Amino acid sequence: MDLELLRTTLDQAGEPSYRFDQAWAWQARGAADWEAMSDLPAPLRATLSEAIPFSTLKVENEAVSKDGTIKVLFSTHDGRPVEAVLMSYRDGRRSLCLSSQSGCPLSCTFCATGTMKFGRNLTAAEIVDQALHFRRLGDVNHCVFMGMGEPMMNLDNVLAACELLPDLGITSRRTAISTVGWAPGIDALAAQSRPIRLALSLHAPNDALRSEIMAVNDRYPIAEVLAACDRHYEARRRMTFIEYVMLAGVNDRYEQAVELAALLDPKRYKINLIPYNPTGSPYDGSSRAAIDAFQRTLEANGIGATVRLTRGQDIAAACGQLAANALAG
Numbered sequence: 001m002d003l004e005l006l007r008t009t010l011d012q013a014g015e016p017s018y019r020f021d022q023a024w025a026w027q028a029r030g031a032a033d034w035e036a037m038s039d040l041p042a043p044l045r046a047t048l049s050e051a052i053p054f055s056t057l058k059v060e061n062e063a064v065s066k067d068g069t070i071k072v073l074f075s076t077h078d079g080r081p082v083e084a085v086l087m088s089y090r091d092g093r094r095s096l097c098l099s100s101q102s103g104c105p106l107s108c109t110f111c112a113t114g115t116m117k118f119g120r121n122l123t124a125a126e127i128v129d130q131a132l133h134f135r136r137l138g139d140v141n142h143c144v145f146m147g148m149g150e151p152m153m154n155l156d157n158v159l160a161a162c163e164l165l166p167d168l169g170i171t172s173r174r175t176a177i178s179t180v181g182w183a184p185g186i187d188a189l190a191a192q193s194r195p196i197r198l199a200l201s202l203h204a205p206n207d208a209l210r211s212e213i214m215a216v217n218d219r220y221p222i223a224e225v226l227a228a229c230d231r232h233y234e235a236r237r238r239m240t241f242i243e244y245v246m247l248a249g250v251n252d253r254y255e256q257a258v259e260l261a262a263l264l265d266p267k268r269y270k271i272n273l274i275p276y277n278p279t280g281s282p283y284d285g286s287s288r289a290a291i292d293a294f295q296r297t298l299e300a301n302g303i304g305a306t307v308r309l310t311r312g313q314d315i316a317a318a319c320g321q322l323a324a325n326a327l328a329g
């Protein structure tokens with residue numbers, strides 16, 4: 001919902017300022033529509049429903065995986081595709097994966113979003129409306145900015161959305177922003193006060209390989225990015241999660257695990273190994289045995305690593321699979 005428009009509309013109608021808080025509280029609790037806001041006078045509800053679309057996004061398609069993961073394809077008012085995902089876990093976590101841009105201007109070679117045409121940055125309202133959609137389906141309590149786009153290239157709007165997420169039940173401690181290493185954004189995140197988690201998509205243990213698979217590395221090489229992550233750690237005292245997608249024969253060899261472990265201070269970094277989801281790219285995912293061996297080598301070399309549970313693979317909702325096929329064509 002466009003909250004600026006809500007505020008102006010209420011002001012112009014001569015309503016007291018607490019009406020804004022009432023309307024937002026309903027939205028944040030997952031109200032289905034204006035009609036549900038029973039403590040707003042009926043004529044005001046009618047005025048608001050005339051003046052303000054309940055969401056800035058339109059649902060174009062919804063897919064439900066056999067593991068319960070829900071992926072929604074939205075479109076913006078100017079027809080831009082946006083995807084977001086809800087993952088539900090047995091321990092009660094209900095985690096959102098949100099998009100910060102429609103498409104992505106960076107072209108990481110393993111990523112489906114990178115093959116789409118870049119549209120534009122999403123507004124804060126368009127980001128929050130992805131979360132509100134899922135809030136209307138039930139509780140939500142975790143969020144990662146790991147959907148379409150590079151969040152650090154749209155950080156002001158991402159942070160404006162993060163201001164509102166706690167009202168939906170997602171605290172800043174349970175919010176993570178994932179970057180491919182946009183160093184100025186990492187410094188900007190360190191400079192703000194919310195305890196938001198930083199995740200770095202590293203995917204290679206040296207610059208030669210990283211530049212081959214992620215062009216952004218030519219702009220911000222590994223040493224520069226890790227220096228920014230270190231500054232973030234010093235400012236916020238929160239470990240950075242290193243995301244490492246496992247590509248068969250590319251970045252999953254024994255010596256690459258040793259090199260990766262040597263690069264990272266185990267007090268500041270924790271590694272998340274991500275099984276790769278085929279997206280019609282030139283890569284294959286590493287086998288389960290290769291991933292396990294890589295994990296064991298990291299641990300033998302002193303750094304903790306977990307293997308991410310793959311969710312929603314059958315509906316192309318897993319990491320690196322968001323590509324808005326239905327709209328992008």
Ligand code: SF4
Pocket residue numbers: 104105106107108111112113114115147148149150180
């Ligand atoms: S991995 Fe992230 S930054 Fe790279 S192309 Fe995909 S969405 Fe963009």
